[in-house]
Amino acid sequence: MATARDIAHPSGDRAVSYSIDNSPVATFHSPLSGRNSFMDNVILSKAAQKQLKPFNTEDIKILLLENVNQTGKDILTRQGYQVEALKTSLPEAQLIEKIRDVHVIGIRSKTKLTDKVLREAKNLLVVGCFCIGTNQVDLDYAAKHGIAVFNSPFANSRSVAELVIAEIITLARQLGDRSNEMHRGTWNKVSAKCWEIRGKTLGIVGYGHIGSQLSVLAEAMGMSVVYYDILTLMAIGSAKQVPTLDQLLEEADFVSLHVPETPETKAMISNKQFEQMKTGSYLINASRGTVVDIPALIKAMRANKIAGAALDVYPNEPAANGDYFNANLNTWGEDLRGLNNIILTPHIGGSTEEAQRAIGVEVAEALVRYINQGITFGSVNLPEITLRSLTLDEANHARIIYIHRNVPGVLRKVNEILAEHNVDKQITDSKGGIAYLMADISGIKTEDIKDIHDRLDSLTSRILTRVLY
Numbered sequence: 046m047a048t049a050r051d052i053a054h055p056s057g058d059r060a061v062s063y064s065i066d067n068s069p070v071a072t073f074h075s076p077l078s079g080r081n082s083f084m085d086n087v088i089l090s091k092a093a094q095k096q097l098k099p100f101n102t103e104d105i106k107i108l109l110l111e112n113v114n115q116t117g118k119d120i121l122t123r124q125g126y127q128v129e130a131l132k133t134s135l136p137e138a139q140l141i142e143k144i145r146d147v148h149v150i151g152i153r154s155k156t157k158l159t160d161k162v163l164r165e166a167k168n169l170l171v172v173g174c175f176c177i178g179t180n181q182v183d184l185d186y187a188a189k190h191g192i193a194v195f196n197s198p199f200a201n202s203r204s205v206a207e208l209v210i211a212e213i214i215t216l217a218r219q220l221g222d223r224s225n226e227m228h229r230g231t232w233n234k235v236s237a238k239c240w241e242i243r244g245k246t247l248g249i250v251g252y253g254h255i256g257s258q259l260s261v262l263a264e265a266m267g268m269s270v271v272y273y274d275i276l277t278l279m280a281i282g283s284a285k286q287v288p289t290l291d292q293l294l295e296e297a298d299f300v301s302l303h304v305p306e307t308p309e310t311k312a313m314i315s316n317k318q319f320e321q322m323k324t325g326s327y328l329i330n331a332s333r334g335t336v337v338d339i340p341a342l343i344k345a346m347r348a349n350k351i352a353g354a355a356l357d358v359y360p361n362e363p364a365a366n367g368d369y370f371n372a373n374l375n376t377w378g379e380d381l382r383g384l385n386n387i388i389l390t391p392h393i394g395g396s397t398e399e400a401q402r403a404i405g406v407e408v409a410e411a412l413v414r415y416i417n418q419g420i421t422f423g424s425v426n427l428p429e430i431t432l433r434s435l436t437l438d439e440a441n442h443a444r445i446i447y448i449h450r451n452v453p454g455v456l457r458k459v460n461e462i463l464a465e466h467n468v469d470k471q472i473t474d475s476k477g478g479i480a481y482l483m484a485d486i487s488g489i490k491t492e493d494i495k496d497i498h499d500r501l502d503s504l505t506s507r508i509l510t511r512v513l514y
């Protein structure tokens with residue numbers, strides 16, 4: 046085995062230390078997750094896959110903060126990595142102290158990985174955000190220093206869809222109001238304007254991960270589903286895509302919003318759209334707070350045009366739990382709270398134990414793929430690159446990974462270095478000035494690997510060179 050080497054960062058401020066080692070045996074295969082995603086098929090389906098590795102796995106140090114779910118910890122521990130898991134985030138000074146030593150850090154939303162913190166992370170290869178958002182990480186700084194960042198944007202889709210189903214029934218039966226009355230000691234048994242949802246039409250705006258899940262659940266409960274999306278998407282079940290938002294608003298008894306926050310979706314439901322909706326229809330927003338013009342909603346509900354609404358997201362949301370949902374946060378707060386048949390929830394659409402577990406699995410698997418195979422599929426800040434896995438039959442293969450600045454002439458220089466060898470497959474892509482190249486070389490000797498590594502490492506375009514073997 047070659048001895049451990051330091052790979053100097055071009056600016057001299059970052060070093061990754063690893064040893065070239067033989068491929069581990071099949072016991073290092075990634076754990077199967079039970080999911081059936083595209084990546085599972087690409088990465089995990091072949092029995093004879095060769096698990097690459099850059100280090101002795103026990104050399105890989107991982108710091109998990111903020112009580113990352115046990116599912117994620119288990120996957121990383123089973124790989125043989127050294128995992129330290131803490132229940133909380135760390136004050137900046139302690140974080141800087143700890144991050145110097147680790148190859149991987151797993152965080153949730155409270156840990157801020159600023160450029161100041163990342164600058165100290167000399168060995169860091171990858172960040173796992175065990176949550177949806179990534180704005181707690183300086184993604185640009187990370188990319189420029191070859192640190193991949195992964196998150197889990199879709200693991201909670203089902204949780205959101207189920208919440209919306211609950212809200213549809215709750216609104217149709219005015220359950221929130223009845224429950225509030227009972228809490229105040231009032232018995233108010235009414236059936237007027239209370240409805241079954243069977244046979245009603247649900248209009249889904251945005252037929253992505255959540256919208257399509259919701260579609261299946263709603264049809265199972267006897268609803269008709271129409272959806273509007275800027276993309277032409279194949280319907281699930283008997284749902285029907287409509288060509289315009291106008292048509293959806295005119296047809297739907299319930300309108301549920303599942304679009305991302307973009308300039309086009311800002312206030313996409315405002316006075317004009319409430320006018321177009323059926324009298325006595327309902328609005329549900331569990332997407333992003335900016336999508337609904339809330340003063341326009343208040344107006345439409347006061348005019349009895351809209352019979353009920355459920356909001357899980359708001360233009361301004363408090364950073365912590367407490368008595369913060371008041372007029373200081375959003376000027377219309379009091380007016381909103383004073384309406385009948387409105388469900389207000391504190392952005393809990395995706396907050397379930399199952400979603401946390403799924404996030405743990407998804408992010409940990411992405412980390413394992415990146416550490417062991419260099420695959421960036423799902424990365425938010427590096428080009429998304431995958432190559433089919435090497436198999437156990439391919440004995441003398443090495444995978445070269447070269448993260449570099451995307452400047453003219455780099456590929457020529459890289460290929461001059463690789464040209465002397467048998468490149469079985471190679472792929473490269475770039476994003477925001479950073480390029481990621483991955484090449485599998487066969488029939489290679491250990492000394493050749495070292496030579497390739499050192500020559501790539503000396504190119505001025507280099508950000509990070511890794512060799513997986």
Ligand SMILES: NC(=O)c1ccc[n+]([C@@H]2O[C@H](COP(=O)([O-])OP(=O)(O)OC[C@H]3O[C@@H](n4cnc5c(N)ncnc54)[C@H](O)[C@@H]3O)[C@@H](O)[C@H]2O)c1
Nearest residue numbers: 251252253254255274275303304305309331332333394395
């Ligand atoms: N409430 C919560 O806790 C919670 C949890 C998860 C996600 N979300 C939010 O839910 C929303 C949907 O999430 P997702 O995972 O289904 O996203 P997704 O990317 O899978 O789907 C979004 C869909 O909206 C479509 N779309 C984009 N712009 C559109 C437009 N102008 N008009 C119509 N359709 C448009 C896209 O083509 C896509 O099909 C996002 O805003 C997300 O942030 C909320």
